[in-house]
Amino acid sequence: MTRDVKEIFIYDTTLRDGSQGEGISYTLEDKLKIVKKLDSFGVDYIEAGNPGSNPKDLDFFKEVAKCDIKSKLVAFGSTRRVGVKVEEDMGIKSLLFANTPAVAIFGKSWDLHVTDIIRTTLDENLSMIEDTVKYMKSMGKEVIFDAEHFFDGYKNNREYAIESLKSAAKAGADFAVLCDTNGGTMPWEIENIINDVLQNVNVNIGIHCHNDTGMAVANSVVAAKCGAVQIQGTINGYGERCGNANLITIIGNLEVKLGKKCLDNNSISELTNVSKTVAEIANMTHEKSYPYVGASAFAHKGGMHIDGVNKNSISFEHINPEIVGNERRFLMSEVSGKSTILSSIQKIIPEIKKDSKEAQEMVDILKKLEYEGYQFEGAESSFELLIRKHLGKTKEFFKVIDFRVIEEAAGIKSAYAMIKLEVDGKEEITAADGAGPVNAMDKALRKALTVFYPELKDIRLTDYKVRVLDPDKATGAKVRVHIETSDGEATWGTVGVSTNIIEASWKALLDSIDYFLYKEIDRK
Template identity: 50%
Template structure:
């Protein structure tokens, strides 16, 4: 039997700290989730805020090929006002084919939170579900705090589920709302529920014990066929069950299928898409889809991976749309250097001292504080320089940066550079918003006459890391910059006890790399240097 996927990124996911989505954002994610193959997409709680009401209004115009849109809410507040309950009316007005409502299944919440009896709570659940079902909607019952409630009083918790089933609920979703259950507990309780109810069971796990994915998989092993979660595991407190990891594990490790998911290779792009919409940096260490998920740094590992990738990779990264990466660092061996050279399209000699010298050079640079994990352009220039393919296109002979602070007026930062290009010297000054911006402007100003091609590039990102923290302000710093030309981006690095000097090193590498790549693409006989 296929497993159903229920995505609650747009509702439960947005309850996470620093998570905010506009109506347009939610519509874009909805279309992407449908394209991927989600069975159900929970759009929000229409009675709780105007944004969700607007979303459901605009979502009616979407053409969803696979997914069913769901609205979310609670049971009615009062037994005597079921038909006029504003929450239930709001759910009906959302016009979604599926409605998910939650109810109390932990006796402590019923008596202390709602202040009603067991009989009244069961009736409230039954009549709320029945009312929505009578209006032609498929109803999923979200059993809030179910696992804590079951461990406290199993008979009460089961009675609430049976009330929902009698009212017409087609799925009973068991919630580990506090996120504190363990996989063996989930397994045993799901089996008990299936034996008692006979209705398809779902699982909704939170990650407070760092077990949301494990608990979801345990529920599936026990017989659950319906899984709630969010893309990238976003959500309140420590987050929800991460559907990215759940999907990959179920399809690749448990040999089970989902109703509509066909192209697992879209998993990485789906993860990145949601991060982009959220304006959040992707989690590099995320299993399956993270940039580091299949990254290898140790020389022995790389040597083995080059012979048989399964020796150090639990799956083929291409299956989930990711790729293998080999990092160059002080832990590198000759295998790392050779692998990276092949990846960059650089041919290295099979024998000789070149590889040995390169490995020793890289290790020496890393010992000084250089890092090439995020600065592959600097590493590529080192390779080409050692092979005799690259000489710098310019040389900064002198540099001076002044920072003038004026009380009550804007600070003035100025960089003065003396740059040699061939036999010519450019002596240039430029003001900037901060010393690094002044350096960047001065360097461009000095080079633009010779290399007008640099007009197309711009600084994308700038990071500073203090090394040898105990030395305080006299410590070395490592500067990593990312530069782009509208099509590609590349990273370069600089290290010094002077942050200005480190920044200038990274900037010079960035300019040189751009010019070197351009030269490689110019037909033979043409010149890069312009008069």
């Protein structure tokens, strides 16, 4: 029997467990930015790190103490060590030094780990759990006990795994969190085991899942449905191996689908922004396929799908994308139909209708360019610029008078770009070096243009892809270059095609600048 829970406490471990993900290395400033973002988002707990593991975390706890935040900061660490008094354990002292209102104490609940990994007796392990929790409570801390490898332990020795929770509960733990540390538990096992725990242990239950079988989100949602009141995870699922449970998807499911309140300030509409902001800080790609918040989550390409969404959005969308701060996208392609092209045209000239000659002309242009190798799916910004050009709705922001790229055979800097351009009759000549010709071109172009358009300093390339279109022509093959650009808030894609990779990159780069400057006009 499941127990209905009307409030879920969200426990974020992006800064600790998430930092163990491949390719992630937060600076102190990165961690402070993430804390502030999570706090404004309304998560309940922010696990800030393990103060006993490295000097960076100790410095972070000193700095974060100066921040005015409502979320509870949590320091993470182990139970006392085998044979050491709790008040003398260096790890415990580090947890107290962090001076957070709450601590997360992890301990063993799988008998295999007790006997084979930390090599002590089962009774001593239970004493380690009880001593540590009791001591931390005596120091005025809110205590979250993380029962490490709980589900594997339960399946191997049910009685002992539950006894580990009872030891924490007896000592006064505020939460006992069941950890699927190896990430191998299935949703139906989660349901059965949590129901058993709830009937036998008198403590608030939480869940901490890893994604090794792709079940972390499902397991977390099932746990909440059964009666777990604390859900642990990371933003975007960052974490070791296959990652942790993705809190972004979990919050979307709990708030939107299950009607369970997760966020203090009802900020579900910030879901997409939080996901993108943390990805940006972590220097990780924001995956288009992320549920709720990805660029493809509400993207439609097939003509019938687009027509259906235009008539009634629920025909092909499970929710209104605005609920989670995302937006609907119609992908530009020859299979999209005239309605998609019309919607892009109407952004520029609203009075144009579906049966107008301009709409048909743009369909013909699209088909011709796709035949030549262009692809505007994900590069709708380039297509919008084509529409402006065809309809005579363009503005010449700048004129390139001369442009050259020089590549070196060797050296620290492998390329140089020189550019001469004109804006409103005023010329600017500049040069830049870069780690390759595209990087040098990008830097030189923006260096020259920021003299006239200082807002360009805020944009940067976030992705660069090259696709060889006809490999049978070897070095004479045509290439398609797709560039993704961001100003820190919005992201847009542009495309260029040529037999010369420099020229294709240049076309996409110019489009990215032009599109941004048109956006700035609209914003003003």
